[in-house]
Amino acid sequence: MEWLDANIQYWHWMVFGLLLVASEVFVPSFVMLWFGASAIAVGLITAVVPLSITVQLLIWGALSAIDLFIWFRFVHPKMKSRSYSGMGREQIVGKEAMVIDVSERGQGHLRFSVPILGSEEWSFRCESAVAIGDKVVVLDVTGNSLLVRPS
Known part of the structure; x- marks a missing residue:
């Protein structure tokens, strides 16, 4: 551990972070981006305040966990497309x-x-009365919902 404390510099964290961010090209889920951002942050902190390698690793782990939690809990769900415009109409019409x-x-x-x-559940509109559990057939796509009839 003494060797790591003496030889790991702040710029090592910066390079490590940049490599992790660059690896996001191969892992398209934005996970590596947050590990890399946390490593860069540890590099910046270490440039100002000298810390032991143990504390640096703890800070990196904590920042990574916080970044991932915020990403998957708050940001990522808002980025999903809720629009079905431009979809292949012929793929859905006639399905039950x-x-x-x-x-x-x-x-x-x-x-x-x-x-x-890409979705099991869809919103629909029906001219006839239907109840929960009824089977319906898709007639058309109107905006983001389906026009159906009882089967």
Whole structure:
């Protein structure tokens, strides 16, 4: 440990962080980015305040955990596209699904047995009365919801 304390400099953390950030090209989930950002932060802290390698590793681990928590809890869910515009209409028209939620106005949510265009659950509109558990067939796509009829 003494050797690491004496030989690990602040710029080692900076280079390590930049390598981790660059590795994000091969791991497209933004995980390596946060490990790299934390390593760069440790390098900046170490440039100002001399710390033992143990404390540096603890700071890096804590910053990485905090960064990942914030990313996956708050930021990442907001980045997912909730728009289905431009999807392949022919992939969904004619498919059968089951109603899982319905409101009074003939709107609700349905579930396909296998994901269609990346999602198992979709919102729908139906001219006829349907109940939870009914099977419906997709007639058309209107905006981000489906137009269905009972099967």
